[in-house]
Amino acid sequence: MADDLFNSFMNGPDENGRFGDFGGRFVSETLMPLILSLEEEYEKAKTDESFWAEMHDLWTHYVGRPSPLYYAERLTEHLGGAKIYLKRDELNHTGAHKINNVLGQIILARRMGKTRIIAETGAGQHGVATATVCAKFGLKCIVYMGAHDVERQAPNVFRMRLLGAEVIPVTSGRGTLKDAMNDALRDWVTNVRDTFYCIGTVAGPHPYPAMVRDFQSIIGKEVREQMHEAEGRLPDTLIAAIGGGSNAMGLFFPFLDDKSVNIIGVEAGGKGVNMKMEHCASLTGGRPGVLHGNRTYLLQDDDGQILEGYSISAGLDYPGIGPEHAWLHEIGRAQYVSITDKEALEAFQLSCQLEGIIPALEPSHALAHVMKIAGDLPSDHLLVMNMCGRGDKDIFSVAKHLGFDMSGPEGRVFE
Amino acid sequence: MTRIDAKFESLRARGKKAFVSYIMAGDPDAAVSLEIMKGLPEAGVDIIELGLPFTDPMADGATIQLAGQRALESGMTLQKTLDMARAFRQSDDTTPIVLMGYYNPIYSRGVDAFLTDAKDAGIDGLIVVDLPPEEDAELCIPAQAAGLNFIRLATPTTDDARLPRVLQNTSGFVYYVSITGITGAANAEGADVGPEVARIKSQTDLPVIVGFGIKTPEKSREIAAISDGAVVGSAIVERIAAGDSPSDVLAFVKTLSDGAHSA
Numbered sequence: 001m002a003d004d005l006f007n008s009f010m011n012g013p014d015e016n017g018r019f020g021d022f023g024g025r026f027v028s029e030t031l032m033p034l035i036l037s038l039e040e041e042y043e044k045a046k047t048d049e050s051f052w053a054e055m056h057d058l059w060t061h062y063v064g065r066p067s068p069l070y071y072a073e074r075l076t077e078h079l080g081g082a083k084i085y086l087k088r089d090e091l092n093h094t095g096a097h098k099i100n101n102v103l104g105q106i107i108l109a110r111r112m113g114k115t116r117i118i119a120e121t122g123a124g125q126h127g128v129a130t131a132t133v134c135a136k137f138g139l140k141c142i143v144y145m146g147a148h149d150v151e152r153q154a155p156n157v158f159r160m161r162l163l164g165a166e167v168i169p170v171t172s173g174r175g176t177l178k179d180a181m182n183d184a185l186r187d188w189v190t191n192v193r194d195t196f197y198c199i200g201t202v203a204g205p206h207p208y209p210a211m212v213r214d215f216q217s218i219i220g221k222e223v224r225e226q227m228h229e230a231e232g233r234l235p236d237t238l239i240a241a242i243g244g245g246s247n248a249m250g251l252f253f254p255f256l257d258d259k260s261v262n263i264i265g266v267e268a269g270g271k272g273v274n275m276k277m278e279h280c281a282s283l284t285g286g287r288p289g290v291l292h293g294n295r296t297y298l299l300q301d302d303d304g305q306i307l308e309g310y311s312i313s314a315g316l317d318y319p320g321i322g323p324e325h326a327w328l329h330e331i332g333r334a335q336y337v338s339i340t341d342k343e344a345l346e347a348f349q350l351s352c353q354l355e356g357i358i359p360a361l362e363p364s365h366a367l368a369h370v371m372k373i374a375g376d377l378p379s380d381h382l383l384v385m386n387m388c389g390r391g392d393k394d395i396f397s398v399a400k401h402l403g404f405d406m407s408g409p410e411g412r413v414f415e
Numbered sequence: 416m417t418r419i420d421a422k423f424e425s426l427r428a429r430g431k432k433a434f435v436s437y438i439m440a441g442d443p444d445a446a447v448s449l450e451i452m453k454g455l456p457e458a459g460v461d462i463i464e465l466g467l468p469f470t471d472p473m474a475d476g477a478t479i480q481l482a483g484q485r486a487l488e489s490g491m492t493l494q495k496t497l498d499m500a501r502a503f504r505q506s507d508d509t510t511p512i513v514l515m516g517y518y519n520p521i522y523s524r525g526v527d528a529f530l531t532d533a534k535d536a537g538i539d540g541l542i543v544v545d546l547p548p549e550e551d552a553e554l555c556i557p558a559q560a561a562g563l564n565f566i567r568l569a570t571p572t573t574d575d576a577r578l579p580r581v582l583q584n585t586s587g588f589v590y591y592v593s594i595t596g597i598t599g600a601a602n603a604e605g606a607d608v609g610p611e612v613a614r615i616k617s618q619t620d621l622p623v624i625v626g627f628g629i630k631t632p633e634k635s636r637e638i639a640a641i642s643d644g645a646v647v648g649s650a651i652v653e654r655i656a657a658g659d660s661p662s663d664v665l666a667f668v669k670t671l672s673d674g675a676h677s678a
Contacts, residue, residue, distance in 0.1 A: 016549065026518060026545045028474045030570040030595055033577055172480060178471065185473045190596040192572055290519045290545065291471060303492045304523025306470045 017206020022323035096389035122177035123315030124156025126200030131165035201244025202322030205293030216250025269338035360389030433644025441491025459672025467516030540564035599649030632674030
């Protein structure tokens with residue numbers, strides 16, 4: 001923990017929703033009163049034991065928490081360096097970390113008397129989690145999803161529809177996560193009185209970045225306890241993939257004041273971080289700007305127009321990043337790197353072959369960075385990677401990238 | 416006194432309501448949109464809202480989104496938008512121009528450099544949709560200091576407790592958003608708008624102009640009658656999108672301004 005409270009990295013955001021210069025409340029006036037009442041409601045819930053009792057009950061009995069901290073023995077042997085642990089958040093109900101946060105927001109929505117839930121989704125994991133919790137509580141659910149993502153994440157679209165959600169394909173822009181978020185905001189501004197916007201990542205106007213982080217911090221809190229039990233000490237390095245950055249923030253946050261813990265976020269490098277912006281590495285290839293209610297690093301052109309970005313992973317295909325990550329990057333508390341599509345695909349396969357875990361493409365990016373650095377670290381170096389989602393949803397697009405024909409009875413690999 | 420203040424003084428003296436029109440700078444291209452802009456005062460427009468194109472206009476419906484895309488595809492930028500205002504000013508030094516858009520292009524340019532250039536180009540006021548009073552330190556306060564009006568949106572969700580905060584640093588006029596929603600969507604209803612305008616006017620001496628959901632000359636008259644003026648945007652932009660000639664677009668604008676002025 002921090003030597004003194006004033007030097008803590010865990011005090012943010014300030015009363016204006018700022019992490020340093022990042023964050024804030026850049027929304028239209030129509031939404032502002034609602035954002036303020038959400039903040040008030042969340043502040044009340046934070047210190048309300050009955051709120052957390054309900055959360056923990058659902059985390060335990062509905063989600064299946066705590067998720068295991070698993071020692072990946074063969075991966076460790078194969079890479080020949082650091083001792084690798086995987087935080088198995090892909091074993092959660094619905095197959096990713098997203099539900100940790102959705103439960104919190106839906107309980108808040110119920111407390112605020114909202115009856116209609118909207119969400120944006122990229123890979124579909126947040127949409128599925130939202131549709132799931134809405135089904136459980138009997139709430140109307142509308143999910144905005146880029147038309148391009150609807151196509152590359154077909155299994156999740158069907159899942160959401162089975163769960164009773166209405167999935168609206170978004171055709172504006174390039175039809176990815178950014179455009180889905182625009183349309184969700186347009187819906188919210190139109191239906192502000194009865195609608196709760198369940199944001200899936202640590203971005204958006206204050207209080208969303210802090211609130212989503214707090215709900216996801218269960219990941220890091222569990223890792224802390226589990227690592228203490230397994231090794232009797234803190235981990236040395238934490239690694240997580242970042243689109244908006246909610247699984248990473250959830251893992252990192254409880255360790256921010258432990259100066260011995262090395263923190264690494266992995267952005268989607270797409271085809272390589274280049275001038276053509278065929279990537280989604282906002283910190284590596286972007287600069288500060290204002291979008292979707294907050295100031296953060298964004299992929300944008302010289303005129304401040306937002307660029308689309310590109311990644312093989314629909315969940316990382318976003319031109320921004322949560323404002324707290326932008327701040328951690330600027331002050332140097334966390335390090336941010338990027339991994340290409342190709343490297344992520346290699347990691348995807350390695351995880352299948354060595355550990356029997358089919359990872360989502362998002363954590364495959366984190367794993368690819370583990371592969372890069374683990375071999376150079378000593379064998380007593382404790383490395384934790386967040387396996388934040390399972391890969392069932394991705395097998396079709398991975399098959400396509402690997403040239404595997406899924407239409408034949410045997411399947412064929414085209415060399 | 417800014418051009419906006421002078422305009423309202425003159426309207427008041429004549430007992431007239433204001434007609435405000437919106438066009439997107441660079442839609443369908445820089446030359447045609449400048450031609451339309453130059454014709455607006457003749458078509459009865461009292462104040463011109465000039466849209467600054469942005470890739471992610473979160474408070475706008477499909478009509479304005481597509482206008483922004485056309486403008487960006489035609490090569491429009493913040494600089495070219497200011498240059499368009501500058502070109503307009505060569506032949507018209509009285510009609511107020513309010514630049515309307517989103518914060519990122521301005522932030523990207525740098526607030527101080529932008530304000531200096533905007534003032535020099537003949538811009539009179541700013542409406543920046545994603546800057547609520549909570550973010551006044553970003554642009555609102557510096558803009559007022561630079562002699563530009565910062566026009567705030569008040570909405571149906573702005574309750575009595577919040578209204579003073581919204582009015583605090585606003586100047587020029589108050590823009591009342593008639594509906595909860597995006598531009599070009601639902602219809603404004605006089606029965607809903609009237610009491611809201613009265614509520615705002617009880618707390619400020621500034622003129623209250625009403626926009627969103629006004630598409631016809633009849634609606635323009637109805638809304639102007641119960642406020643200080645009406646704004647029409649999407650309905651005009653739709654004509655531009657349909658490929659109407661500048662003279663046809665301006666003829667349509669004339670019917671809308673006649674509506675407001677007959678109130």
